[in-house]
Amino acid sequence: MNEQIRVSHYGATFGKKTILKDLSFSLAGNQLTVVLGENGAGKTTLIKAILQAALVKSKGKPVQTIQVQAKRLAYVPQFRDLGADYPLSIQSFVGLGIRDHGLPWLTKKEKAAVSDALRRLDLAEIADLPLAKASGGQKQRAYIAQALAKKPDLLILDEPSSALDGKHAAFLVEQIRQVQQDFQMGVLWISHDTSWVRKTADSFLWLHDQTVTMGAAKDLPKEADSKHREEVLHVF
Amino acid sequence: MFSEAYMVNAFVAGTVIAVISALVGTFVVARSYNFLTHSLSEIAFAGAALGFWLGFAPLLGMVFLTATSALAIGSLENAKVKSDNVTSAISALAIGLGILFLALGHSAASSATGILFGSVLGISTSDLFLLFLMAFVVILLIFWLFRPLSLLAFDEAGLLQSERKKGLLRVAFLLIMALSVAISSQLVGSLLVFVLVTLPAASARMYQKSIAGLIGLAIFFALFGTWAGLTLAYLTNLPTSVFIALIEVALYLLSLSLAKVD
Numbered sequence: 001m002n003e004q005i006r007v008s009h010y011g012a013t014f015g016k017k018t019i020l021k022d023l024s025f026s027l028a029g030n031q032l033t034v035v036l037g038e039n040g041a042g043k044t045t046l047i048k049a050i051l052q053a054a055l056v057k058s059k060g061k062p063v064q065t066i067q068v069q070a071k072r073l074a075y076v077p078q079f080r081d082l083g084a085d086y087p088l089s090i091q092s093f094v095g096l097g098i099r100d101h102g103l104p105w106l107t108k109k110e111k112a113a114v115s116d117a118l119r120r121l122d123l124a125e126i127a128d129l130p131l132a133k134a135s136g137g138q139k140q141r142a143y144i145a146q147a148l149a150k151k152p153d154l155l156i157l158d159e160p161s162s163a164l165d166g167k168h169a170a171f172l173v174e175q176i177r178q179v180q181q182d183f184q185m186g187v188l189w190i191s192h193d194t195s196w197v198r199k200t201a202d203s204f205l206w207l208h209d210q211t212v213t214m215g216a217a218k219d220l221p222k223e224a225d226s227k228h229r230e231e232v233l234h235v236f
Numbered sequence: 237m238f239s240e241a242y243m244v245n246a247f248v249a250g251t252v253i254a255v256i257s258a259l260v261g262t263f264v265v266a267r268s269y270n271f272l273t274h275s276l277s278e279i280a281f282a283g284a285a286l287g288f289w290l291g292f293a294p295l296l297g298m299v300f301l302t303a304t305s306a307l308a309i310g311s312l313e314n315a316k317v318k319s320d321n322v323t324s325a326i327s328a329l330a331i332g333l334g335i336l337f338l339a340l341g342h343s344a345a346s347s348a349t350g351i352l353f354g355s356v357l358g359i360s361t362s363d364l365f366l367l368f369l370m371a372f373v374v375i376l377l378i379f380w381l382f383r384p385l386s387l388l389a390f391d392e393a394g395l396l397q398s399e400r401k402k403g404l405l406r407v408a409f410l411l412i413m414a415l416s417v418a419i420s421s422q423l424v425g426s427l428l429v430f431v432l433v434t435l436p437a438a439s440a441r442m443y444q445k446s447i448a449g450l451i452g453l454a455i456f457f458a459l460f461g462t463w464a465g466l467t468l469a470y471l472t473n474l475p476t477s478v479f480i481a482l483i484e485v486a487l488y489l490l491s492l493s494l495a496k497v498d
Contacts, residue, residue, distance in 0.1 A: 055398040073396060080393045087266075088390060089445035096387055096447075097394045104382035105448075130445055146394055 004029035004154060004186045005050060006067045012045045019045055021210040027203070029069070029153065029186045032177060034197045034217065036224050037207035043190045044078070046207065047156055050188070051075055054154070070186070074152035076143050078159045078190075084132055090142045091127040094118060097146035110149075117149040120179055122171070136163045141172070148179060155180075156188045169193065173200055194225045237470050246356045246466055246476075249364055252371045253356075253423040254432060254462040258454035259378060260416035261437035262447070266389035269413065270434045271320065272309070275327035276417040277429035279305045282334035283418070284351040284426070289341030294351060295366055298421060302414035305330065310407035354425030354477045357469070367419060374415050381408060386447055423462065424477040431477070432458055435484040442495040457487050 006026040012019045019042040027033055037043045053066035054073050074097070088096070095106055095114045106114070118124045121141040126134065131142055140163050147155055157176070161169035173196045180187045191197070197204060201217035206224040213221070237243050264273055280298040287297030305326055312322045338348055350358070359367075378385065384405050387395040395402065420432045436457035437450065444450045465480035 051396075052398070055396065056400075075396055077393050080391075082391065085441065087441040087445060087450060088447070092446040093391065096391050100384045100387055100395060100397065102383055104379060128445065146391075 002029045002069075003027070004069050005188075007046075007050075008065060010046075010049065010065045012042060012049065018210055020207070020212075023212050025205065025212055025214050027186065027188075027205075030180075030184050031202035032180050032187045032189065032200070033203045033205060034194075034201045035188060035190045035205045035207065036192075036194060036197070036220075041207040042210075043207055044158060047158060047188065047190060051156065068154065070152070070154035072150055072152045073154050073156075074147035074150055075156045076147045076158060076160055078162070080139075080143060082131065086130070086132040088131055089128050090123055090131050090134060090138070090145075091118065093131045093142055094123075094127075094145045094149050098149045113151060114149050117145040120148065120175055121145045122175075137165070137168045140164060144172070144176070148183075151183060152185055153183075154186045154188070156190075158190045159192060160189070161191065161193060170196070194220065237467070242357055242359070243466070243470060245359050245361065245364055247463070249356055249359045249367055250423055250462040250466055251459065252367055253420050254436075254458035255455050256371050256374050256416050257420040257429075257432035258436045258458035259451055260374065260412055261433040261435075261458075262440070262451045262454050263385055263389040263409070264413060265434055265437040265441065266450075267392075267409075270430070272323050272410075273413065273417060273429060273433050275323045275330070276302050276305065276414055277421060277426040278327045278334070279330040279414075280418050280421045280429070281351050281426040282330040282337060284421070285334045285337035285341065285343065285348070288343040288347050289337045293363070293366065294347075295363065295370075295418060295422065298418035298426075299370065299415060301330070302418050303411055306410035306414040307407060310403070310410045313406060350425075351421070352425050352427045353475060354421065354423050354428065356423045356466070356476055359422065363422070367422065370415055370419055374412055374419070377408065377412050381405070381412075385409060385412075390447065424480055428477050428481055431481045431484045432462075435488045436461070439484075439488045439491040442491040457484065461487065 003026050008024045010023040011021050035043050035047065050066055050068060053064060054068035054070055091114065094117055098106060098110050098113060115124070118127050121144055123138065123141055123145055126138065131139060134142065140160060144157070144160055161172050164172060176187060176189070177200050189201070197217050198220050204215060204217050204220050204224065206213045264270065279302050283298035283301030284294035285297070286301060287294035309322055309326060384395065388405055388409060397405070416433065417429050420429050424431050437454040439457050440450045440453035444453050461480045461483040464483055465476050468479040469476040
């Protein structure tokens, strides 16, 4: 098993409140893992800790609480505020993320990667549309395309389908699964919606009661199912 | 017009200044750092006054003080202090010091006017050399840092770097801004730095959808305003900055109204 993320005895507190306590787990690369849990269970906290661990190289230091093996990391945050007068087209926006160093212009190969990312997320036809004029769902797909354009070996998505309707959310799940297999990359997907997890994902990380339960996606316990739908129904 | 040496110098300087201001301005406007630009220009005023007082080139004083302030603002910003407040405090200090330096140096009112409103027609060949050197440094820095700067300015959320590297990048960006403010003060004066740094880049946003396009059109607008402004100043014997300001504002308002029509 090629291990991509190893967390050993990780804990997180906010003031006096303990969010996560003594978490230990490891995740293989090249699989789609869904991170589940109620609001406030510590999903985003854990993901941010993993991100920081991946970004800060720990050369020569003793064993870290979190170790991540990823040469190219991509992260799509839950919120992004780019403003109503954001000038760049979807294509230029996607091209921004391809690398964060080196020559100003994109090489032929990089341009092809941008086109590929646009095509995969069904944005090729509106590539010239200013991002500010795109719909909420199109924007969300553009954010993901930007992350994909750099062909990451670890992609972290923070509730990417929360702004999408059922049809588009299903499309996104399908696309990400396809890309994950084509690129042979690891995907960590924070999700509230558990409806697709058993059928499509490889494994799950369920954060609850300050701890974590993990396993194969098909074995996801019923208790981990999102209360989201109940909450929504309750409102109506 | 070009038979006069000072006009040739002014055109050469104006061209370099317009290109640098518009280039840096594209990033400044994208990151909504317009207010900070203005503060840096006030700091540039203090720097130039310091130069007059201590007897070295005002441009060097500008570079020194704006760069120091950029570092101070950058570290305070990284320490998560609200940046607008930091900038207000630093620019208030700068104007105060500027007035003090002018008084201490017994500088003539004309030198203060020169700093505040620009004095490109009086630019000498040695000033030009310094200007080229600074412009070269700015272009080199932007070429080297183009990709991370683009992310920082156009999509900070997409810039996946450790906090320490992000902090260094922010400081580098502020230094580039500081240099370009000092450079463009030479042409339009420190009071009107907005005119060349932010307006052409803001106008370009109405027409262009790629970073290269935004930079290209901003440079075109800045050059047009500068060349036309210098020509009109020569013909009318009025200050250059007046014309450049009027042209750039007109271009901006025109772009804005055209964008609204769409």
